[in-house]
Amino acid sequence: MSVYAKAADILDRLERNEAAVKTLIYNSGFRNIKQLYALVCNTLKYSDVLEEVISGTSLMKEKKVKMNIVKVLVYDHLFGRGLKCGGGWKNLIMKHHVRLQASLAKLKVKRKVCQNEDLLQKSVSENQGRPLPRYARVNTIKTTVEDAIDYLKRDGFTYQGQAKSLEDLGQLSGKNFCSDLHLPDLLVFSSNTDLHAHFLYQAGHIILQDKASCLPAYLLSPPPGAHVIDACAAPGNKTSHLAARMSNRGKLFAFDLDPKRLSTMSTLLLRAGVTCQELAHMDFLKVNPQDPKYSQVEYILLDPSCSGSGIVGRLNELTDNPASSSEERLQALARFQQLCLAHALRFPCLKRLVYSTCSLHSQENEDVVAACMQQHEKSFRLVALLPEWPERGRVPLTQCLRASQSKMLTNGFFVAMLEKKDSEEKAQTHGLICSPASVEKRKMDTGNTVSKKRRRK
Numbered sequence: 001m002s003v004y005a006k007a008a009d010i011l012d013r014l015e016r017n018e019a020a021v022k023t024l025i026y027n028s029g030f031r032n033i034k035q036l037y038a039l040v041c042n043t044l045k046y047s048d049v050l051e052e053v054i055s056g057t058s059l060m061k062e063k064k065v066k067m068n069i070v071k072v073l074v075y076d077h078l079f080g081r082g083l084k085c086g087g088g089w090k091n092l093i094m095k096h097h098v099r100l101q102a103s104l105a106k107l108k109v110k111r112k113v114c115q116n117e118d119l120l121q122k123s124v125s126e127n128q129g130r131p132l133p134r135y136a137r138v139n140t141i142k143t144t145v146e147d148a149i150d151y152l153k154r155d156g157f158t159y160q161g162q163a164k165s166l167e168d169l170g171q172l173s174g175k176n177f178c179s180d181l182h183l184p185d186l187l188v189f190s191s192n193t194d195l196h197a198h199f200l201y202q203a204g205h206i207i208l209q210d211k212a213s214c215l216p217a218y219l220l221s222p223p224p225g226a227h228v229i230d231a232c233a234a235p236g237n238k239t240s241h242l243a244a245r246m247s248n249r250g251k252l253f254a255f256d257l258d259p260k261r262l263s264t265m266s267t268l269l270l271r272a273g274v275t276c277q278e279l280a281h282m283d284f285l286k287v288n289p290q291d292p293k294y295s296q297v298e299y300i301l302l303d304p305s306c307s308g309s310g311i312v313g314r315l316n317e318l319t320d321n322p323a324s325s326s327e328e329r330l331q332a333l334a335r336f337q338q339l340c341l342a343h344a345l346r347f348p349c350l351k352r353l354v355y356s357t358c359s360l361h362s363q364e365n366e367d368v369v370a371a372c373m374q375q376h377e378k379s380f381r382l383v384a385l386l387p388e389w390p391e392r393g394r395v396p397l398t399q400c401l402r403a404s405q406s407k408m409l410t411n412g413f414f415v416a417m418l419e420k421k422d423s424e425e426k427a428q429t430h431g432l433i434c435s436p437a438s439v440e441k442r443k444m445d446t447g448n449t450v451s452k453k454r455r456r457k
């Protein structure tokens with residue numbers, strides 16, 4: 001039986017509640033379990049998207065076709081690796097190819113997204129448990145926080161002032177909104193607020209960005225006029241945030257390997273009024289740190305590809321499978337992340353670097369940073385970040401920050417900041433690091449073993 005027939009059969013059985021997905025797959029007797037697992041799980045994740053796309057065509061009016069076989073075929077055709085079959089099924093899909101593409105494009109316009117993945121996240125997150133508040137970062141290149149608040153008030157929203165606790169964020173309802181308690185340019189709305197059609201978003205005055213993903217540029221905090229690298233930049237929310245921190249002055253070199261994501265990024269930066277960027281379709285690992293072009297680069301933001309396990313609504317129970325977060329895959333990602341981090345530290349004038357992921361796995365977070373620090377501890381220190389942020393990196397790396405849905409009402413996230421030891425400009429000057437007293441207190445609270453070792457020395 002082909003993988004498509006097998007996957008459709010498993011979807012039928014799931015609908016009949018015959019067993020859990022993993023059980024059905026492992027008991028299927030199919031030779032390539034990994035391939036089958038990926039196809040079934042991805043079809044499930046895209047299920048409502050697929051149904052809507054298919055309903056925009058006359059595919060289901062064809063004789064003897066059933067929904068689940070059509071779903072797996074359309075999944076692979078539109079979102080997967082392309083159909084790996086011939087004969088009747090391929091002919092069927094190809095006959096409806098143009099309609100399918102048109103229906104997909106229509107759905108993207110309707111949901112106001114550019115990427116297939118965004119379609120997925122939106123559809124999945126809408127069906128998930130406790131919803132997160134909605135965050136909007138005020139784009140200070142185009143407006144001020146005060147003007148954005150005034151505009152929203154005139155538009156029927158009720159401003160509640162600055163939040164005093166995380167509970168204030170979780171309790172927002174209706175058209176109430178507030179300023180965030182940690183990040184100064186961030187406004188917080190109730191979970192059912194959709195600002196995609198709002199003038200402030202359409203005009204680039206606000207950027208709809210999860211709170212945790214605002215941390216890297218906020219913490220790196222390059223001053224106006226600085227030379228900065230955004231190493232893995234697309235689709236560019238953090239790039240536009242960096243530009244705002246730089247008051248749109250200086251040089252912002254942004255690299256990405258994916259041309260489609262880069263083109264989305266150009267649109268996003270244009271809307272945000274960013275002009276200090278220089279985008280390059282390039283492998284960051286091949287960017288030469290000795291190139292005179294980068295001789296003044298003092299700040300690097302490194303937000304490399306990761307497992308994405310922190311994204312709320314990714315159906316973690318499904319993605320926790322051999323195809324997506326196997327130890328093998330995590331190790332490959334961690335190797336790539338380590339290479340990027342080591343490469344970034346080769347830029348001769350680097351003063352400060354922020355490393356971030358939207359992963360929950362310590363293999364991609366603390367382990368990557370700890371391995372790098374072992375190699376570079378003579379020249380770089382790990383900066384202890386935001387004393388008021390309660391969720392910390394896992395011991396011993398409590399200088400770093402973590403964020404999670406349950407504790408911080410954000411997507412799962414990790415941030416570390418490395419600073420050159422002889423750097424004249426200290427993060428302290430930006431008020432972004434812990435005072436010595438609060439670091440000491442946290443060391444005592446967490447039993448920071450690194451600090452203990454240092455003390456022993």
Ligand SMILES: C[S@@+](CC[C@H](N)C(=O)[O-])C[C@H]1O[C@@H](n2cnc3c(N)ncnc32)[C@H](O)[C@@H]1O
Nearest residue numbers: 232233235236237238256257258283284303305
């Ligand atoms: C987590 S995403 C970055 C998100 C982005 N920082 C933002 O906030 O919008 C990781 C990006 O790294 C890019 N990437 C992966 N490998 C790369 C490499 N070797 N060089 C440059 N970019 C790379 C991917 O195409 C992807 O767009």
